Amino acid sequence: MMRYDLTRLPLVKPLLKSRWPQFILTALLLAGFVFAILAGLAGTPVGSRNFGIVFVWIAWWAALMLIAIPLFGRGWCSICPIPAPGEWLQRGAVLGPQESSNDFSRSSATEVATTNVRRGLGLGKRWPNRLRNIWLQNAVFVLVALFSAVVLTQPRVTALVLAALLFIALGASLVFERRAFCRYLCPVGGFIGLYAQLAPVEVRVKDLALCAAHTAKTCYTGSAAGYGCPWQVFPGSLVKNTYCGMCVECLRTCPHDNIALNLRAFGADLEAPAGRKLDEAFKAFIMLGAAVTYSAVLLGPWAALKSAAYAIGTPAWGAYTAAFLLLIFVLLPGAFWIAVRIGTVFSRSGASTRRMFVSLAYALVPLGLAAWIAFSLAFVFANLSYVWPALSDPLGWGWNLLGTAHLAWRPYLTGVTPALQAVVLLGGLTWASATARRIAAEGLPPHAATLQSLPVILYCLLVTLALLGLLVA
Amino acid sequence: MRIISGLSNRYAHYISGYGSPASPAVRRLPPGAILLIALAIAFFPAPALSAAPIERHIHLDAKSFAYAPAVIAVNPGDRVTLELSSGDVVHGWYLDGYDLDLTAEPGQTARLTFTADRLGAFRFRCSVTCGPLHPFMTGKLVVGPNWLFWRAAGLSVLAALAGLMLVQPRPTHRQPR
Numbered sequence: 328m329m330r331y332d333l334t335r336l337p338l339v340k341p342l343l344k345s346r347w348p349q350f351i352l353t354a355l356l357l358a359g360f361v362f363a364i365l366a367g368l369a370g371t372p373v374g375s376r377n378f379g380i381v382f383v384w385i386a387w388w389a390a391l392m393l394i395a396i397p398l399f400g401r402g403w404c405s406i407c408p409i410p411a412p413g414e415w416l417q418r419g420a421v422l423g424p425q426e427s428s429n430d431f432s433r434s435s436a437t438e439v440a441t442t443n444v445r446r447g448l449g450l451g452k453r454w455p456n457r458l459r460n461i462w463l464q465n466a467v468f469v470l471v472a473l474f475s476a477v478v479l480t481q482p483r484v485t486a487l488v489l490a491a492l493l494f495i496a497l498g499a500s501l502v503f504e505r506r507a508f509c510r511y512l513c514p515v516g517g518f519i520g521l522y523a524q525l526a527p528v529e530v531r532v533k534d535l536a537l538c539a540a541h542t543a544k545t546c547y548t549g550s551a552a553g554y555g556c557p558w559q560v561f562p563g564s565l566v567k568n569t570y571c572g573m574c575v576e577c578l579r580t581c582p583h584d585n586i587a588l589n590l591r592a593f594g595a596d597l598e599a600p601a602g603r604k605l606d607e608a609f610k611a612f613i614m615l616g617a618a619v620t621y622s623a624v625l626l627g628p629w630a631a632l633k634s635a636a637y638a639i640g641t642p643a644w645g646a647y648t649a650a651f652l653l654l655i656f657v658l659l660p661g662a663f664w665i666a667v668r669i670g671t672v673f674s675r676s677g678a679s680t681r682r683m684f685v686s687l688a689y690a691l692v693p694l695g696l697a698a699w700i701a702f703s704l705a706f707v708f709a710n711l712s713y714v715w716p717a718l719s720d721p722l723g724w725g726w727n728l729l730g731t732a733h734l735a736w737r738p739y740l741t742g743v744t745p746a747l748q749a750v751v752l753l754g755g756l757t758w759a760s761a762t763a764r765r766i767a768a769e770g771l772p773p774h775a776a777t778l779q780s781l782p783v784i785l786y787c788l789l790v791t792l793a794l795l796g797l798l799v800a
Numbered sequence: 801m802r803i804i805s806g807l808s809n810r811y812a813h814y815i816s817g818y819g820s821p822a823s824p825a826v827r828r829l830p831p832g833a834i835l836l837i838a839l840a841i842a843f844f845p846a847p848a849l850s851a852a853p854i855e856r857h858i859h860l861d862a863k864s865f866a867y868a869p870a871v872i873a874v875n876p877g878d879r880v881t882l883e884l885s886s887g888d889v890v891h892g893w894y895l896d897g898y899d900l901d902l903t904a905e906p907g908q909t910a911r912l913t914f915t916a917d918r919l920g921a922f923r924f925r926c927s928v929t930c931g932p933l934h935p936f937m938t939g940k941l942v943v944g945p946n947w948l949f950w951r952a953a954g955l956s957v958l959a960a961l962a963g964l965m966l967v968q969p970r971p972t973h974r975q976p977r
Binding site: 373374375376476477479480481624625626627628629630633634637705706709710736738741742744745746749752753754756757758759760761762763764765768777780784785787788791792795796799800 | 864865866867870871894896897899920921923925927929932933934935936937938939940946948949951952953955956957959960961962963964966967
């Protein structure tokens with residue numbers, strides 16, 4: 328598969344190696360993040376007039392789902408403000424190692440890495456082996472999702488969720504080594520990682536042999552030029568974007584200039600059979616189920632559903648919660664398991680159904696992203712015009728800083744949104760179908776692969792029809 | 801390679817990570833044919849409708865982030881007079897696709913007349929901030945058959961088939977011994 332190393336372009340490598348652009352963006356976002364918390368706590372309780380709600384759930388969400396994830400994968404994670412304070416404390420530095428130097432001969436990588444650890448705060452404990460997966464991330468996402476009707480609309484609740492994320496990230500940095508929060512806890516990072524597999528960019532090593540021969544492994548241990556991989560990933564073993572935060576520390580610490588930032592085909596990671604796991608497969612079901620649920624509850628005409636999702640603690644909310652959990656943990660995976668089993672029986676492949684279940688679940692990655700983009704298009708275009716008054720009067724206190732405080736709500740492109748949603752969903756289905764067929768063909772001859780993948784493709788078709796029914800019909 | 805371990809011997813010679821081409825039955829469909837069918841589904845003129853346009857009076861209650869009725873169905877060409885009343889706070893009614901807006905004060909009725917000349921399903925939504933669930937206070941106007949949905953449904957069947965065809969053989973595929 329064709330790849331083009333973007334670091335070959337002039338200015339790209341110096342820009343990536345310098346810590347300043349990343350730091351400036353992160354610092355600005357952190358200021359905005361803290362302001363969103365303050366606005367949520369002290370500003371107007373009217374969500375559509377509060378900076379916290381408008382900038383987090385409309386502006387940031389639009390940028391994340393419609394641009395950042397599809398095009399840059401985990402690019403957002405590289406400038407995310409949530410883990411920044413904890414990481415700065417952990418490192419005892421805001422920019423780079425104090426001994427920062429391009430002269431690697433001055434001290435060994437291990438020595439410098441040790442020095443860095445000593446300078447920072449924190450216990451530096453290893454994340455428990457049993458939790459080295461994304462099940463916790465799945466659980467945290469589901470927990471937030473169950474309260475989403477309130478989180479999305481109540482500035483104070485949004486502020487509390489944001490503050491909780493900030494403090495949990497801080498605590499995780501002070502107890503555990505590196506970015507344990509991002510890797511194992513962040514509810515947003517979980518689905519960004521899943522869908523980052525589709526992005527047309529990747530950080531990879533240029534020459535694996537060179538990497539293997541480099542005994543110091545400064546990309547993992549750190550050096551005078553930078554820190555060991557915050558995401559606890561050895562770049563030489565990267566086969567997919569899921570756990571690479573694209574922070575490019577490895578680009579800074581590799582003494583052999585062996586790290587590339589590649590432009591590649593969309594979805595290249597889905598072709599790598601290595602590293603497919605049940606927790607990631609379930610993340611695909613959770614995300615697909617959440618997109619279907621939100622499309623019905625938040626965008627549908629059924630007021631009873633909205634009330635049930637909003638009335639936390641009531642029997643109606645209990646029923647909503649039970650239905651949501653049933654959908655994402657039983658119905659969607661259960662129907663998928665049956666589809667995989669039928670395929671296995673008819674193709675007479677003799678393949679393990681569990682293994683095929685996990686592998687073929689990755690066909691849901693493009694379908695899920697398409698579902699989220701389709702959902703977000705309707706939500707974002709209808710509400711984007713709230714951004715202008717919120718910029719001018721972020722707390723809803725009657726200010727008019729930019730003269731846009733009184734701009735009336737005006738939906739954008741809602742006349743063509745259903746057609747756009749249909750196109751996106753059809754693209755996602757085509758991609759999912761091709762991915763299912765390709766995954767099935769990894770170990771089967773053509774005819775058997777087609778038979779193995781057909782029930783899964785039918786499953787994807789039914790989910791797409793359901794989404795079309797909810798969003799377009 | 802992991803996937804190989806669960807396979808029966810007859811398929812074990814296929815190497816993990818390398819796709820096999822689509823089966824002959826699927827490959828018989830040339831991409832051009834798929835494209836032609838897709839274009840036909842997407843753009844084939846919809847059949848003419850027989851229902852004659854009529855005058856319609858619809859009363860819509862807006863209260864507690866909900867419209868009643870939440871779904872309104874009319875025939876294409878109908879002359880629709882909509883009466884919007886609010887049972888609690890000020891509510892609005894904005895119709896996607898038609899760019900129509902109406903506002904009702906509590907206890908009062910606002911009125912608007914329009915011709916339903918665009919086919920399909922159109923979301924209507926509250927256009928006046930009315931409380932926490934305001935952004936999700938929606939309903940639906942259905943004008944005649946929703947051809948966008950039916951065309952998209954037809955295309956989705958085609959998309960599923962097209963996905964099968966997109967799988968290309970890999971150059972390094974190992975042949976059975």
